[in-house]
Amino acid sequence: MPTKLQSEAENQWRREIAALPSWLKRPLGKASEISTVQRIIKQRQIHTICEEGRCPNRGECYRQKTATFLLMGSTCTRACAFCQVDKGHAPMPLDPLEPQKVAESVLLLGLRYVVLTSVARDDLADGGAGYFATTIKAIRQANPETKIEVLTPDFWSGKEAAIAQKERIKTVVEAEPACYNHNIETVRRLQDPVRRGAKYDRSLNLLRIVKELAPQIPTKSGLMLGHGETEAEIISTMADLLAVGCDRLTLGQYLRPSLKHLPVRKYWTPAEFDQLGNIARQMGFTHVRSGPLVRSSYHAGE
Numbered sequence: 001m002p003t004k005l006q007s008e009a010e011n012q013w014r015r016e017i018a019a020l021p022s023w024l025k026r027p028l029g030k031a032s033e034i035s036t037v038q039r040i041i042k043q044r045q046i047h048t049i050c051e052e053g054r055c056p057n058r059g060e061c062y063r064q065k066t067a068t069f070l071l072m073g074s075t076c077t078r079a080c081a082f083c084q085v086d087k088g089h090a091p092m093p094l095d096p097l098e099p100q101k102v103a104e105s106v107l108l109l110g111l112r113y114v115v116l117t118s119v120a121r122d123d124l125a126d127g128g129a130g131y132f133a134t135t136i137k138a139i140r141q142a143n144p145e146t147k148i149e150v151l152t153p154d155f156w157s158g159k160e161a162a163i164a165q166k167e168r169i170k171t172v173v174e175a176e177p178a179c180y181n182h183n184i185e186t187v188r189r190l191q192d193p194v195r196r197g198a199k200y201d202r203s204l205n206l207l208r209i210v211k212e213l214a215p216q217i218p219t220k221s222g223l224m225l226g227h228g229e230t231e232a233e234i235i236s237t238m239a240d241l242l243a244v245g246c247d248r249l250t251l252g253q254y255l256r257p258s259l260k261h262l263p264v265r266k267y268w269t270p271a272e273f274d275q276l277g278n279i280a281r282q283m284g285f286t287h288v289r290s291g292p293l294v295r296s297s298y299h300a301g302e
Contacts, residue, residue, distance in 0.1 A: 211245035222250035
């Protein structure tokens with residue numbers, strides 16, 4: 001039997017869901033399309049951020065033959081206050097067959113564009129960089145026509161972290177992804193409460209290093225709005241991203257995954273997202289997706 005406190009929390013959560021603005025309510029998509037992907041990934045004991053993060057766009061993305069695989073297990077070594085991915089206990093051991101399982105899933109699903117992301121694995125000697133490269137190679141061997149984008153953590157851990165970070169980024173860059181994405185997530189002022197274990201300038205530096213190593217690879221970053229940021233702070237963050245050569249930008253609405261996560265401070269309207277998107281294009285980003293339900297990999301194949 002649930003306790004009185006648990007029941008009150010559940011009722012509060014239901015009230016929050018019911019009070020969402022109308023523009024944030026959308027159908028998940030056909031159950032058959034979602035279940036096909038779920039069946040294939042469950043059979044192979046791999047993960048997608050589409051499912052782990054309960055992305056509201058997953059049905060649409062599956063129809064467009066895109067998906068985002070979550071590498072190296074589903075447990076993160078960090079504890080960002082906005083993210084639904086599991087954390088707080090020991091990460092899973094690496095599955096040496098995971099790159100092949102992902103490649104096989106891409107083939108079975110007929111995916112034309114794949115995004116590879118991962119939990120933060122600060123416990124690994126290379127932060128998981130080699131695993132990204134190995135998985136890219138496996139996908140290309142099985143699916144030579146499939147485009148591969150990466151969305152990596154900041155690869156910052158251990159002694160001489162700055163030197164190690166550059167080497168880890170280089171490992172991924174040398175695998176030649178179609179796009180290198182790393183999300184800055186929020187404005188400078190809100191980094192500490194939102195992104196525990198990450199740093200604003202560290203993320204900017206990662207994007208700068210990618211461009212130094214491979215100017216031809218498009219770089220991308222994203223923000224989740226709704227943590228209390230101002231329009232001026234968002235524009236300042238855009239300018240900081242452009243200054244390190246970031247080409248592409250996503251802006252979406254933060255949605256609270258549970259009562260244990262940070263509350264939403266503001267629901268930005270579709271009109272406000274349109275305005276911010278136009279500002280980003282005028283500032284010089286070559287590709288912008290801005291809308292309440294936009295996520296890092298939304299329409300990534302375009």
